[in-house]
Amino acid sequence: MASTDAGELAEGSRHDLRHGLSPEAPETEGYNDRAGEWGYVHSYESASRVDGPGIRATLFLSGCLLRCQFCHNPDTWHLRDGRKVPAAGVIDRIAAFAPALRAMGGGLTLSGGEPLLQAAFSYRLFAAAKSMGLHTALDTSGLLGSNADDDFLKEVDLVLLDIKSWDPETYRTITKRDVAPTLRFAERLAAIGKPVWVRFTLVPGLTDDPANVEKIARFVAPMKNVEWVEIQPFHQMGAFKWKAIGLEYKHADTAPPSAALVNRVIEQFRAAGCRAR
Numbered sequence: 474m475a476s477t478d479a480g481e482l483a484e485g486s487r488h489d490l491r492h493g494l495s496p497e498a499p500e501t502e503g504y505n506d507r508a509g510e511w512g513y514v515h516s517y518e519s520a521s522r523v524d525g526p527g528i529r530a531t532l533f534l535s536g537c538l539l540r541c542q543f544c545h546n547p548d549t550w551h552l553r554d555g556r557k558v559p560a561a562g563v564i565d566r567i568a569a570f571a572p573a574l575r576a577m578g579g580g581l582t583l584s585g586g587e588p589l590l591q592a593a594f595s596y597r598l599f600a601a602a603k604s605m606g607l608h609t610a611l612d613t614s615g616l617l618g619s620n621a622d623d624d625f626l627k628e629v630d631l632v633l634l635d636i637k638s639w640d641p642e643t644y645r646t647i648t649k650r651d652v653a654p655t656l657r658f659a660e661r662l663a664a665i666g667k668p669v670w671v672r673f674t675l676v677p678g679l680t681d682d683p684a685n686v687e688k689i690a691r692f693v694a695p696m697k698n699v700e701w702v703e704i705q706p707f708h709q710m711g712a713f714k715w716k717a718i719g720l721e722y723k724h725a726d727t728a729p730p731s732a733a734l735v736n737r738v739i740e741q742f743r744a745a746g747c748r749a750r
């Protein structure tokens with residue numbers, strides 16, 4: 474697929490480092506993207522297999538208010554690190570991919586960063602994708618779930634919801650934020666029957682406490698809208714970004730979870746009644 478016909482939207486990998494591309498960008502905290510005619514974007518991948526069903530175009534939006542200790546992409550935390558692009562240009566790019574995405578049973582996923590930080594921009598992209606007959610997926614931490622009003626959610630076929638911990642103290646240790654908005658968003662999605670895949674990042678020594686896993690599993694299991702719980706094993710592919718940006722990285726010595734640990738956690742979710750993988 475062509476990568477630069479708009480001269481602005483950068484095709485690449487989520488694992489590429491993007492830093493300081495828009496020094497004039499507003500502060501991320503408190504950002505309000507009212508009209509959504511422009512957005513700040515890290516990059517996009519045109520053939521992702523890991524961001525929802527089928528083969529997908531995944532756009533990684535800049536800006537996130539969480540500060541996850543194990544974040545693989547700390548270069549998506551600030552709007553200033555992304556590239557400012559017009560929604561119309563992104564939509565043109567999506568239109569170019571649409572026939573292939575439809576043929577491959579895929580669609581458009583907005584990820585980040587946190588797409589709900591740029592809710593108006595995300596809404597425009599989702600609405601355009603739906604008008605092209607594409608399946609749409611929102612990858613979110615749920616912290617800003619209240620930014621997704623009912624009209625927004627009508628344009629979303631699937632929510633990939635990251636629940637990083639149940640225990641509030643552990644959640645705050647991991648993210649520096651409260652877990653409550655995420656759980657409220659999960660309950661709202663359940664109430665309207667919106668399909669959800671819950672994602673749980675498994676970090677040895679941090680999120681693997683059996684009691685913590687058990688509580689997430691018991692919370693999720695009764696939710697009929699939750700199609701999958703996906704265990705995402707911690708990895709070190711983002712470690713170099715922390716160093717490059719000059720951030721203190723607490724997990725330099727953390728190993729990925731063993732197969733036995735991954736299986737234990739999957740089985741915990743299954744035992745509670747979840748479809749887990």
Ligand code: SF4
Binds near residue numbers: 543545614
């Ligand atoms: S929510 Fe995602 S992008 Fe934001 S800090 Fe956590 S892992 Fe990184």
